[in-house]
Amino acid sequence: MSHEDTTLAPDARARALLAAVKSRHDLKRLGAWVDVYGDDALRLALVAVAAKGGVELPPDEALTWPGKKLLRRAAAREVEAQVRTTPIRIDEAFTCVSCHKEVPAHGRTARDHCPFCLRSQHVDDKVPGDRASKCGGKMDPYEIHVRGSGIDIRFRCTRCRAEKVNQAVLDGDVPDSWDALVALSAGTLG
Ligand SMILES: [Zn+2]
């Protein structure tokens, strides 16, 4: 493993170490390795690499943290996104990026698209609700698919072309507009 290669610069070893953290199990195993072999140079390199990825850690504390904590904090974004496989339910009010109407929280389930115009925003990366995408583009619905338990809406980002699937919201105080769903299925959604 290249993080163990002491002929490499601390920077390169820190990057290799963070890249190797792909699960909670890795976090534990590699954290224990840092406890034993992680010298100050490697620990500070981890702080520097994390800072480049937008994660600010206090350097003096990072020198004394348990290896597992240091790795978890340094790899915060990647680890959360990689380890989670189930959607993170976020139900919050928002202003639609497309029609600019105020969309109330649903109350029971996550709402990730506008019930009026069916547009969404590209805020999630690997897992629904992770809010890890920096894109922020408007996502247009392009297809609906009726399943036994509900209706899936397929979206494509107008900025980066990423795709996602959300369930139509058919209950609650402000369900998805039935007219908009019908128009989408007919290919006439304005
Ligand atoms: Zn809207």
Ligand SMILES: [Zn+2]
């Ligand atoms: Zn996008």
